[in-house]
Amino acid sequence: MRVNVVAGETFVPPSGEDFWQPLVGDGAFALTRPMVLFLLSAVLIITVMLLATRRLSVVPGKGQWILESAYGFVRNGIARDMIGERNFKPFLPLLFSAFIVILVNNLFGIIPVLQYPTMSRIGFPMALALFVYLLYLYLGIKRRGLGGYFKGLVPQGLPPFIVPLLFVLEIITYFFTRPVTLALRLFGNMFAGHILLLLMALAGEYLLLHTGFPTNVFSIGPLVGFFLLTAFELLIEFLQAYIFVLLAAFYIADSLADEH
Amino acid sequence: MEGNIAILGYGLSAIGPGIGVGLIFAAYISGVARQPEARGILQPLAILGFALTEALAIFGLALAFVFR
Numbered sequence: 001m002r003v004n005v006v007a008g009e010t011f012v013p014p015s016g017e018d019f020w021q022p023l024v025g026d027g028a029f030a031l032t033r034p035m036v037l038f039l040l041s042a043v044l045i046i047t048v049m050l051l052a053t054r055r056l057s058v059v060p061g062k063g064q065w066i067l068e069s070a071y072g073f074v075r076n077g078i079a080r081d082m083i084g085e086r087n088f089k090p091f092l093p094l095l096f097s098a099f100i101v102i103l104v105n106n107l108f109g110i111i112p113v114l115q116y117p118t119m120s121r122i123g124f125p126m127a128l129a130l131f132v133y134l135l136y137l138y139l140g141i142k143r144r145g146l147g148g149y150f151k152g153l154v155p156q157g158l159p160p161f162i163v164p165l166l167f168v169l170e171i172i173t174y175f176f177t178r179p180v181t182l183a184l185r186l187f188g189n190m191f192a193g194h195i196l197l198l199l200m201a202l203a204g205e206y207l208l209l210h211t212g213f214p215t216n217v218f219s220i221g222p223l224v225g226f227f228l229l230t231a232f233e234l235l236i237e238f239l240q241a242y243i244f245v246l247l248a249a250f251y252i253a254d255s256l257a258d259e260h
Numbered sequence: 261m262e263g264n265i266a267i268l269g270y271g272l273s274a275i276g277p278g279i280g281v282g283l284i285f286a287a288y289i290s291g292v293a294r295q296p297e298a299r300g301i302l303q304p305l306a307i308l309g310f311a312l313t314e315a316l317a318i319f320g321l322a323l324a325f326v327f328r
Contacts, residue, residue: 016325081304181315188318191325243311246304 011206014198019120019191034118041104041118074099074245082249083256091252094135098128099245102186106237109194110230117190117237122183129183132248137174140255182247189240193233200226266324273320280313 022030052063060068074096079088102119109117119125141149153170154163200222207219288306292299 077304177315181312181318184318184322185311185315188321192321239307243307246308247311250308 011203011210014195014202016191016195018198019194021116032121033116034121034124037108037114037116037118038105038124040114041101041108045100045104070100071096078242078245078249082246083253087256088249091249094131095245095249098132098248099241102128102244103238103241106190106241107234109190109197109237110233117194119186119240120190120194122187125183125186128186128244129179132182132251133179136251136255139252143256178251182244182251186240186244189236193229193236197226197229197233200229264324266327270317270320270324273323274317277313277315277317281310284309284313 021033023033023036024031049067052067056064075088075092078099079092079095082088083091105118105124108114109120140152143149144152153174154166158166204219204222204226207222208216284306288302291302
């Protein structure tokens with residue numbers, strides 16, 4: 001672990017390499033810590049969902065109430081508002097499972113012992129974003145046809161000289177910026193937040209244990225910062241799960257809309 | 261002094277989104293202050309705008325770690 005590496009006299013700040021933690025094997029096919037955590041999250045979510053929904057009652061108990069409010073939040077707050085009353089229902093399973101998976105995996109970042117946000121490895125958000133990307137492209141092309149889809153990218157009734165410019169911009173937006181930012185936003189927030197926590201923890205540990213009397217008093221700064229940032233991370237983790245699902249719903253709604 | 265110039269790029273790329281996010285939430289707050297019952301409609305819009313604006317800063321952060 002990191003703490004042993006730091007035991008020297010100079011302080012080694014955390015870097016991206018600290019997130020590479022293979023448990024079994026090495027290289028491209030290693031079994032890494034985020035993989036194990038992702039499996040754990042899947043098992044956890046499936047078990048909780050099955051147990052909590054086994055005996056549904058009209059007057060909900062505590063467990064059912066919590067699940068129902070999470071479901072209601074995604075259903076009414078995100079899916080129905082963004083996609084619209086008429087055709088939001090087919091996308092609810094996707095949006096709700098994406099929300100729960102991202103939320104649980106993000107929360108792993110501050111749960112002691114686990115303490116690793118799975119989404120801080122780019123592969124995981126990339127897979128999620130790829131799914132949303134292919135889905136909204138498929139929906140848009142199915143609705144308007146391949147030619148109609150590209151034609152629909154540019155709004156009608158513009159002066160002709162601006163159309164090619166806008167077309168290029170829209171192509172970049174739809175085929176590059178949207179999927180890349182969807183994945184990078186989740187990754188970047190989790191990665192940056194966790195590296196900040198790591199920096200606070202390492203700096204506090206270094207100041208406290210590896211420096212002499214006058215300076216080790218200052219370790220209180222990073223250590224208090226660590227606690228405050230952990231609380232801040234909790235907020236960010238909820239917000240990022242919300243934003244991912246909100247944007248996914250927005251892109252789906254955009255593909256379903258009649259006009260640009 | 262040692263370091264990586266790419267992190268300065270992150271600092272530069274954070275200026276624009278910083279201003280943009282500030283403007284979005286300023287508009288959101290004044291909107292809610294004028295019409296508190298519109299909060300439910302404004303909140304997803306504000307968060308959506310925030311997420312889209314923040315993308316540039318996230319690009320900068322990712323590139324700061326890519327070009328090291």
